[in-house]
Amino acid sequence: MKIKYNLLKREKSSKARYGKLETNYGTYETPMFMPVGTKATVKMLTPDELYDMHAGIILSNTYHLWLRPGEDLIDKAGGLHKFMNYNGPILTDSGGFQVFSLAKNKKKDITEEGVHFKSHIDGSNLFLTPEKSIEIQNKLDSDIAMSFDECPPASASHEYLKNSVERTLRWAERGKKVHNNPRQALFGIVQGGAYKDLRKYSAIETVKMDFDGYSIGGVANDGESKEDMYKAIDYSIPYLPEDKVRYLMGVGEPVDIIEGVIRGVDLFDCVLSTRIARHGNAFTRYGKINLKNLKFREDFTPVEESCDCYCCKNFTKAYIRHLIMADESLGARLLSIHNTRFLIKMMEEIRMAIQNDTLLEYREDFLNKYLSRNGEGE
Amino acid sequence: MKIKYNLLKREKSSKARYGKLETNYGTYETPMFMPVGTKATVKMLTPDELYDMHAGIILSNTYHLWLRPGEDLIDKAGGLHKFMNYNGPILTDSGGFQVFSLAKNKKKDITEEGVHFKSHIDGSNLFLTPEKSIEIQNKLDSDIAMSFDECPPASASHEYLKNSVERTLRWAERGKKVHNNPRQALFGIVQGGAYKDLRKYSAIETVKMDFDGYSIGGVANDGESKEDMYKAIDYSIPYLPEDKVRYLMGVGEPVDIIEGVIRGVDLFDCVLSTRIARHGNAFTRYGKINLKNLKFREDFTPVEESCDCYCCKNFTKAYIRHLIMADESLGARLLSIHNTRFLIKMMEEIRMAIQNDTLLEYREDFLNKYLSRNGEGE
Numbered sequence: 001m002k003i004k005y006n007l008l009k010r011e012k013s014s015k016a017r018y019g020k021l022e023t024n025y026g027t028y029e030t031p032m033f034m035p036v037g038t039k040a041t042v043k044m045l046t047p048d049e050l051y052d053m054h055a056g057i058i059l060s061n062t063y064h065l066w067l068r069p070g071e072d073l074i075d076k077a078g079g080l081h082k083f084m085n086y087n088g089p090i091l092t093d094s095g096g097f098q099v100f101s102l103a104k105n106k107k108k109d110i111t112e113e114g115v116h117f118k119s120h121i122d123g124s125n126l127f128l129t130p131e132k133s134i135e136i137q138n139k140l141d142s143d144i145a146m147s148f149d150e151c152p153p154a155s156a157s158h159e160y161l162k163n164s165v166e167r168t169l170r171w172a173e174r175g176k177k178v179h180n181n182p183r184q185a186l187f188g189i190v191q192g193g194a195y196k197d198l199r200k201y202s203a204i205e206t207v208k209m210d211f212d213g214y215s216i217g218g219v220a221n222d223g224e225s226k227e228d229m230y231k232a233i234d235y236s237i238p239y240l241p242e243d244k245v246r247y248l249m250g251v252g253e254p255v256d257i258i259e260g261v262i263r264g265v266d267l268f269d270c271v272l273s274t275r276i277a278r279h280g281n282a283f284t285r286y287g288k289i290n291l292k293n294l295k296f297r298e299d300f301t302p303v304e305e306s307c308d309c310y311c312c313k314n315f316t317k318a319y320i321r322h323l324i325m326a327d328e329s330l331g332a333r334l335l336s337i338h339n340t341r342f343l344i345k346m347m348e349e350i351r352m353a354i355q356n357d358t359l360l361e362y363r364e365d366f367l368n369k370y371l372s373r374n375g376e377g378e
Numbered sequence: 379m380k381i382k383y384n385l386l387k388r389e390k391s392s393k394a395r396y397g398k399l400e401t402n403y404g405t406y407e408t409p410m411f412m413p414v415g416t417k418a419t420v421k422m423l424t425p426d427e428l429y430d431m432h433a434g435i436i437l438s439n440t441y442h443l444w445l446r447p448g449e450d451l452i453d454k455a456g457g458l459h460k461f462m463n464y465n466g467p468i469l470t471d472s473g474g475f476q477v478f479s480l481a482k483n484k485k486k487d488i489t490e491e492g493v494h495f496k497s498h499i500d501g502s503n504l505f506l507t508p509e510k511s512i513e514i515q516n517k518l519d520s521d522i523a524m525s526f527d528e529c530p531p532a533s534a535s536h537e538y539l540k541n542s543v544e545r546t547l548r549w550a551e552r553g554k555k556v557h558n559n560p561r562q563a564l565f566g567i568v569q570g571g572a573y574k575d576l577r578k579y580s581a582i583e584t585v586k587m588d589f590d591g592y593s594i595g596g597v598a599n600d601g602e603s604k605e606d607m608y609k610a611i612d613y614s615i616p617y618l619p620e621d622k623v624r625y626l627m628g629v630g631e632p633v634d635i636i637e638g639v640i641r642g643v644d645l646f647d648c649v650l651s652t653r654i655a656r657h658g659n660a661f662t663r664y665g666k667i668n669l670k671n672l673k674f675r676e677d678f679t680p681v682e683e684s685c686d687c688y689c690c691k692n693f694t695k696a697y698i699r700h701l702i703m704a705d706e707s708l709g710a711r712l713l714s715i716h717n718t719r720f721l722i723k724m725m726e727e728i729r730m731a732i733q734n735d736t737l738l739e740y741r742e743d744f745l746n747k748y749l750s751r752n753g754e755g756e
Contacts, residue, residue, distance in 0.1 A: 039700075039701075039704045039706055040697070040700065040701075041701060041706045041708045043706065043707070043708075044707055044708060044711070045708070046688075046692075046708065046712075047692070064704075068700065068703060068704050069675070069696075069699075069700040069703070069704075073675065073676060073696065073700075076676060076678070077678055077694070077696060077697070078678075083694075083696070083697055083700075084697060085692050085693055085697070297447070297451065298451060298454060300454075300455055300456075310424075314424075314425075314463050315463055316455070316461075318447070318451065318455060318461070319418070319455070319461055319462060319463070321447075322417075322418065322446065322447040322451075322461075323417075323418075323419060325446060325447070326417045326442075326446050326447075328417055328419050328421065329421070329422055329707055330419045330421075330422060330423070330424065333422070333711075334424075
């Protein structure tokens with residue numbers, strides 16, 4: 001089975017939507033946050049910890065798995081689910097983002113055929129094409145695959161972006177042609193920077209190819225402002241079909257997620273929840289906090305009293321601070337659990353607000369609290 | 379309550395004993411392996427993971443906790459159990475071992491009063507005395523505290539060791555005098571290197587002071603041979619009372635544990651199970667293996683088919699190898715679970731063999747398998 005999106009409710013005060021996504025591994029409510037498991041592991045966490053925090057789809061990176069351990073090994077293992085023992089749905093990206101972001105300071109050569117670039121591990125020459133990306137994802141056997149796209153920086157000119165959008169459309173078509181996994185959905189990706197005409201063109205032409213879902217890309221590459229992000233969404237969403245799921249790639253700041261939902265997005269992913277944990281940061285209702293801060297030294301309360309995660313139910317800020325100061329990795333592990341659960345819990349509240357037609361009030365309430373202390377983290 | 383040791387069975391073919399140790403946190407069977415949680419965490423693992431692998435007593439290090447986060451903070455948290463949320467018994471060492479091992483290459487000054495040395499963190503001047511060590515441990519509120527002892531290297535002369543043993547006896551007496559925690563047991567430590575006369579003298583004089591249990595120290599310092607270790611045990615054990623528990627400090631190689639049990643030891647601890655995990659090594663019935671080895675690349679079987687740990691029930695060697703090669707810490711975490719459970723499971727078998735009077739057969743069988751492949755690890 002490929003995925004099937006059922007739109008169940010439109011929120012009255014915004015473009016937000018509540019739906020259910022049927023997958024090979026059960027049915028999940030949307031809007032949804034998808035934790036990122038770059039190299040076939042959500043950093044530091046086990047599948048059981050992900051189930052415990054009610055994670056649904058997780059994301060894994062084609063580029064990283066292509067390089068290590070290689071798609072053929074994962075194929076032999078019986079696919080990515082069996083390899084990493086995750087019994088929930090998995091989405092893989094196309095590798096395009098990593099090609100452009102990890103090779104940022106290295107020479108790369110974008111041709112019609114594909115992208116020549118160098119491995120971030122050993123500098124060896126690599127060549128990724130739309131066909132190769134799909135072939136790798138077919139073997140990984142994820143539930144949702146992405147089309148291979150170009151991810152230009154925010155500074156790219158209208159002219160550059162126009163050519164890029166057209167190439168991405170041709171790449172999408174080539175990928176779709178070779179896609180060959182009957183249980184794997186394939187998404188098209190809308191690009192076009194913050195330009196209204198390009199987003200419209202990209203969306204309309206991508207939708208013509210009839211994908212199983214649609215992504216909005218180019219909003220979390222390098223240097224995009226929040227305004228650019230909102231424009232990219234607003235200029236794309238009107239042209240996407242209502243009966244297909246919509247995924248905003250790489251976005252995971254709480255405020256950005258709420259704004260994305262309000263604009264009609266269903267799926268989000270980001271490394272933020274685990275990455276900031278490794279630097280001692282925690283999401284809270286009152287903004288990010290950094291546990292290294294001296295004021296938490298004798299704070300024998302949980303990161304958040306109201307949180308139902310394993311970290312908050314069992315440990316104090318003082319203990320987690322000690323672990324971080326003493327370079328004990330359990331600290332980052334516990335904060336990874338808390339931060340990821342924080343976003344998943346926020347999505348539960350957002351879905352409830354959509355069903356109650358109270359999403360704008362939810363945003364106001366959330367922002368009032370969240371921004372009151374934000375900036376203390378990092 | 380302080381601990382209470384009940385000797386229930388002497389093995390017929392050796393000096394091994396089976397017993398039960400009553401503690402503030404339940405009754406545990408001995409012989410027992412105690413996982414090490416140096417800085418108030420068994421590296422990478424949660425208390426729940428320790429319960430799942432049937433850990434009993436865990437060990438924590440006074441020196442490390444004194445420096446970070448400090449015993450007063452842990453006292454304010456309600457003691458070490460509450461601070462780290464471990465609801466099982468905790469044993470703390472005296473700090474003596476760390477003073478001598480971590481400051482190995484640094485100048486230290488051993489006086490009758492105590493030891494002047496430099497912090498391994500910031501080089502600041504520190505002074506640890508028998509009274510201070512006990513005072514810290516009283517505040518940590520562990521279930522079992524150790525007397526402060528000198529840990530000379532294996533190369534120390536008979537003359538040096540004789541003076542050292544006598545000083546350790548005076549230090550034990552001073553520590554006992556200030557010990558002031560009614561629910562905390564205090565152990566004396568037998569020293570004396572591999573010298574028969576010194577071990578005998580140290581054991582007899584230490585026992586005269588009537589401690590709640592007895593440790594055999596100086597076998598895992600620096601440069602001791604296996605023969606030295608066996609001598610140290612054999613020369614000490616005859617003078618230790620039968621109704622008190624006996625602890626061989628810092629020993630955790632499977633073969634050494636079996637030899638220690640056969641010689642009459644009840645408690646063992648070692649960082650080995652978690653430390654070798656961080657280098658990709660796993661204990662197996664057929665010796666240590668290193669998961670980095672290319673031959674495990676496509677090995678889709680668990681580390682050990684017969685093992686009941688979370689790692690072996692859920693993941694393959696190929697996946698764990700991938701995690702290690704990709705620098706994903708989940709790999710070391712899973713191997714830490716397996717290796718620690720391996721030793722705990724081995725102790726379960728050893729206790730069964732004692733009850734069945736088949737310990738020497740168990741040793742033969744274990745060694746035949748274990749040494750058949752040992753040396754492949756590391």
